[in-house]
Amino acid sequence: MKYALVNPNWTFTDSTYFGCREPHLPLEYGYAKVLLEQEGHQVIIVDGQLDNLSRQAIQQQVADFQPDFTVITTAPSYLFWRCAPPELRVPQETVLDLKDCGGILVAVGPHASTTPTATLKKLGVDGVVLGECEDILPQLSQDWQTVSSICYWDGEKPRIQGSLNATDMNRLPALHWSKDTIQKHHHHHHRFDAPPMGFGAEMETSRGCPFHCSFCAKDNFRDRYRKRPLEIILEELDGLIAQGVKYVYFIDEIFLPNRTLLKALVERNVKFGVQTRIDLWTPPLLELLGRAGCVSLEAGVESISPAGRELLDKQCKLSTDELTKLLIFAKQHIPFVQGNLLDSKVDDLEAIAAWRQHLQQAGVWANKPVPLFPYPGSPDYTKKWGIPDEQAWERANEYYLKVYAEFSDIQEQQPLPLSELELEPLSYKK
Numbered sequence: 001m002k003y004a005l006v007n008p009n010w011t012f013t014d015s016t017y018f019g020c021r022e023p024h025l026p027l028e029y030g031y032a033k034v035l036l037e038q039e040g041h042q043v044i045i046v047d048g049q050l051d052n053l054s055r056q057a058i059q060q061q062v063a064d065f066q067p068d069f070t071v072i073t074t075a076p077s078y079l080f081w082r083c084a085p086p087e088l089r090v091p092q093e094t095v096l097d098l099k100d101c102g103g104i105l106v107a108v109g110p111h112a113s114t115t116p117t118a119t120l121k122k123l124g125v126d127g128v129v130l131g132e133c134e135d136i137l138p139q140l141s142q143d144w145q146t147v148s149s150i151c152y153w154d155g156e157k158p159r160i161q162g163s164l165n166a167t168d169m170n171r172l173p174a175l176h177w178s179k180d181t182i183q184k185h186h187h188h189h190h191r192f193d194a195p196p197m198g199f200g201a202e203m204e205t206s207r208g209c210p211f212h213c214s215f216c217a218k219d220n221f222r223d224r225y226r227k228r229p230l231e232i233i234l235e236e237l238d239g240l241i242a243q244g245v246k247y248v249y250f251i252d253e254i255f256l257p258n259r260t261l262l263k264a265l266v267e268r269n270v271k272f273g274v275q276t277r278i279d280l281w282t283p284p285l286l287e288l289l290g291r292a293g294c295v296s297l298e299a300g301v302e303s304i305s306p307a308g309r310e311l312l313d314k315q316c317k318l319s320t321d322e323l324t325k326l327l328i329f330a331k332q333h334i335p336f337v338q339g340n341l342l343d344s345k346v347d348d349l350e351a352i353a354a355w356r357q358h359l360q361q362a363g364v365w366a367n368k369p370v371p372l373f374p375y376p377g378s379p380d381y382t383k384k385w386g387i388p389d390e391q392a393w394e395r396a397n398e399y400y401l402k403v404y405a406e407f408s409d410i411q412e413q414q415p416l417p418l419s420e421l422e423l424e425p426l427s428y429k430k
Contacts, residue, residue: 001141002042004067004102005029006058008094009048010076010085014416016373016400017085022187023050024077025202027251028108030175031134031167032071039138049076050184055097063101069140070102071133074109074119079189079202079251081110082217083375086397087421088122095123095426106140108133111393113220114377116151117158118390124426127152131165131221132207134172169207169226174236177201182243189249190273192365193295193335198246205233205261209253211277213302214313214383215342217375222253234264241270247295249273257285265292274298278326278339279318286326290333297330301339301366304355308344313379324355328362336365343369343404371404394418 007026026047033043044065048058062070074091075084088111095105105125112119112128119128129136130149139147148162188200208225209218240248248270255274265272266288273296274289281289289297301323303309309316316323323339331337339359341352347369356366374381376392385395397418 001069002044002065002067002103003032003036003137004044004046004062004065004070005032006046006062006070006072006094006098006102007049007076008058008072008090009051009053009055010090012085014414014421015085015087016397016415017083018370018373019076019080019083020189022189023047023185024079024187024189024249025050025175025177025181025185026073026076027078027175027202027204028073028132028134029071030177031172032137034173034175035134035171036138039141041138041141047181050181055093058094059097059101062098066101066103068103069106069137070098070104071106071108071137072098072123072125074107074111077202077251078204078222079249081221082253083373084110086373086393087418088119089421089423091123092423092426095125096423099124099426104140106137108137110217110221110375110377112151113164114217115388115390115392116160118392120151120153120158121390122422122425129165130160130162132167133165135167136165164220166221166224166226167207169228172228172232174232174239175203176236176239177243179243182240182245188247188273190275190298191247191249191271191296191336196247199244200247200249201240201245202249202251203233203236203240204228204251205258206252206254206256211254211315212313212379213300214311214380215302215372215375215378216253217378217381218253219379219382220377225254225256227258230261230264233261237268237270241268245270247271247273249296254280257281257289259285259288262288262292268293271295275300277316278323278330279316281326281330283326283329286330287333290330294334296336296338297334298338298340299327299330301327302342303344303347304341304352305344305347308346311344311346312342320355324359327359327364331363337363339364339366341367341369343371371400373400 149165188196278299376388
């Protein structure tokens with residue numbers, strides 16, 4: 001069988017999307033390609049974002065390949081599954097372009113995982129994958145009635161089959177990207193200490209998170225914490241370094257302290273960035289993190305008050321003063337350190353300004369509190385409205401636009417409701 005794995009050339013006009021807009025390595029497709037090829041399938045990754053392809057160019061590449069299956073993602077890469085664009089406009093456009101040349105069409109991503117029937121209907125595809133997708137895609141060449149973790153059409157009605165898939169990280173190979181792919185990847189994600197020198201890349205050392213903060217949309221994918229085997233991590237990293245990569249961003253939901261991994265990184269000539277919780281680190285471990293090559297540390301503080309952190313279910317045992325001291329200590333060893341703040345609606349605005357100024361005087365960046373989007377698949381959404389239904393994304397987006405008059409400086413300042421962003425649901429015809 002022939003599989004085309006398509007990442008559209010994303011646009012975010014009028015969207016509430018607040019993630020990075022640069023292209024990143026589509027790790028889920030990288031894994032899927034290897035697993036599919038191991039079973040004898042032919043695979044092409046059509047990365048419209050990295051290659052800056054027009055819709056016509058994407059269509060032409062897929063048509064020339066003549067796939068039996070075409071897979072379309074609803075988020076730019078695994079890195080952004082937890083904060084995807086709420087709207088499905090770009091995937092809808094991609095389906096329209098490929099419906100006559102892509103064979104069987106399958107959608108993967110956060111929308112497919114959290115609201116599978118709505119996604120099936122909006123996109124008009126043959127099926128969607130529930131949860132993490134790389135090890136489900138090879139199963140689609142068999143009878144779908146035997147495949148778990150999918151939603152597909154049973155006559156004129158959507159049929160949900162099986163539960164959410166969580167990939168066995170021990171089965172995933174080390175990824176080896178082509179020279180051409182790496183040489184197009186100049187972006188150094190979340191790096192601010194120096195201009196990019198050499199190529200950038202993304203990879204993961206773990207997946208999931210042991211915490212369940214109220215704002216994090218990971219209930220339906222990348223939820224349970226799992227480590228990748230160290231030897232696989234190092235094989236992948238050494239391959240990237242050999243290709244000229246000078247900076248790697250580890251996309252882990254939470255980069256937990258791991259002395260063995262950090263000591264291995266000390267021996268390698270590569271810089272890296274991570275996202276973590278500062279309360280899980282000690283001064284000696286932060287010093288080791290810096291020696292290992294970390295140049296960008298994004299630490300989720302979220303709120304400057306115990307009440308705010310409790311409201312967000314942070315389960316943080318340290319005081320604000322202790323968190324502050326750790327952030328300042330980290331800056332002594334890591335060039336860029338950021339303390340993330342979210343708008344918990346309970347923190348005093350003057351106290352926030354004073355805390356941010358104190359950190360910035362010590363060289364630590366602390367952002368203005370970011371408006372909280374109640375993502376379907378997050379505990380916050382479930383507390384407000386219950387289990388996500390077919391109107392979940394519309395409901396969350398409408399609430400967000402209604403509650404917040406101002407948005408962060410990385411968002412559109414006048415985002416639109418989904419009804420104005422998305423196309424009409426695409427008809428399913430087979």
